[in-house]
Amino acid sequence: MVTSAPPSSSHPHPDTAHEVLLEFPDNRLLIDLCGEYDRNIADIEQKLGVQILRRGNLLSVMGEEASREQAAAVLTALYDRLETGRSVESADVDRELRMGPSDQTDPGGQLEMFSGGKVEIKTRKKLVEPRTDAQKAYVQALYEHELAFGIGPAGTGKTYLAVAVGVSMFITGQVDKIILCRPAVEAGERLGFLPGTQEEKVDPYMQPLYDALNDFLPGKQLAKLKEEKTIEIAPLAFMRGRTLSNAFVVLDEAQNATTMQMKMFLTRLGEGSRMVITGDRSQVDLPRGVPSGLADAERLLSSIPKISFNYFTARDVVRHPLVAAIIEAYDADVPAI
Incomplete structure (x- = not known):
């Protein structure tokens, strides 16, 4: 007391x-x-x-x-x-x-976990709690909407929180599998041909998703679930032709998906599934002249009520404090026309 x-x-x-x-x-x-x-x-x-x-x-x-x-x-x-x-x-x-102090009312009136103000996402290894109001609104959107977008700069927890919610829904039986993917686009560097199997070739692109999963699931359990294909981590191109039912699906780095790739991915949504698309409009690595599928999706889908769009700013950065300052400095440096 x-x-x-x-x-x-x-x-x-x-x-x-x-x-x-x-x-x-x-x-x-x-x-x-x-x-x-x-x-x-x-x-x-x-x-x-x-x-x-x-x-x-x-x-x-x-x-x-x-x-x-x-x-x-x-x-x-x-x-x-x-x-x-x-x-x-x-x-x-x-x-x-x-x-600040928790609001003791349920902002959405739908989910019991939001009724006490505090929001906790339970995983096998840790409790995950949103650290900003924008993060809290984002987590609520992930639970309330079958299709949700998280858009903002690096370090704001967009992918981390999405994976945490996916793991929580999986261990409580709300979904049967977790599918994480991202475009295999190089960030301004030409890495050439990588040696090894197909999985070994794409693993470097998928590493941020592995890092998030390792935070929420014990290593042996994660390895077993991957072996059983209950958890899949794959490049975006591998989603073509699939219908994803009863799954929690995350598309990370969506700003690097083309318009056709984004349409392909969004139309994979099946019965009982949840889909989350995360991206940063300031970090597009597509070739010059190729429009970002994230920008097109935002323009075309923002008026559909059942799809949520959550936005983050430098104020929501939860990495090192310098990261927020760096983002603000780059945002302020708008080239003169």
Whole structure:
């Protein structure tokens, strides 16, 4: 339980009137809340412009009223998380700072998992939680729509969250298989002919999808599911002629699909399936003059109510903070006409 107290008159800080005291009964959980070398506290101080001091089992938060109230809310939410037996990592601190207090209403009125504000995607290895409001809306769209688009810059979790939802639906029996694919287009480099079998030739292009799956499924189980073809990772070209029923299907790097490839892929959707298309309009690697199938799909399908389009910006980047700054710098550098 966390309680707030009035400012301490004995504290020598000159801004004593601008102080919130939070009491944390369990000192062991308080240590976890502060993080190794008080890393979590330092993150909150830096991002909110407050000062946080520890006094026994109390944390004193000082600063401007809005900032200290937000810091107090973040600390309280993280401590509540620890009380439920979960850990607090830097990603959890980042999520609370970005998203703020949970809205206790169901934004869509349809899914029980959204009724408490918090959204958790359960996989075999970890719980995955959206870290921005845009990510939360995206996850909700993946559950509510049979066909969903996630469009935005690198590092915003478009593919990662889609694969997490796919794994969650698979282990709960909502779909029978997972199919992940992407166009085998080189990113500005000519790699030439690669040695090995067909699978060995395309694996380098598919590695980001393998990385995501390895985060959610134990290695032996993943290998078994791949061997049984219950999980497939393949180039986009391999989808031609198939009808994908009772499957969770993800097309990654969709900006590198041509218009005809995109149409081919979208028409593979079968009964009981979910389809997710992710892409970044700023990273098209198609030959000059070849239009992106993602742009055409966005133009042609955005008016269809049963298809969702979710957009991300640099504010939703959840990789290293420098990634967001790099994206913003490139976006700002618009060539003069």
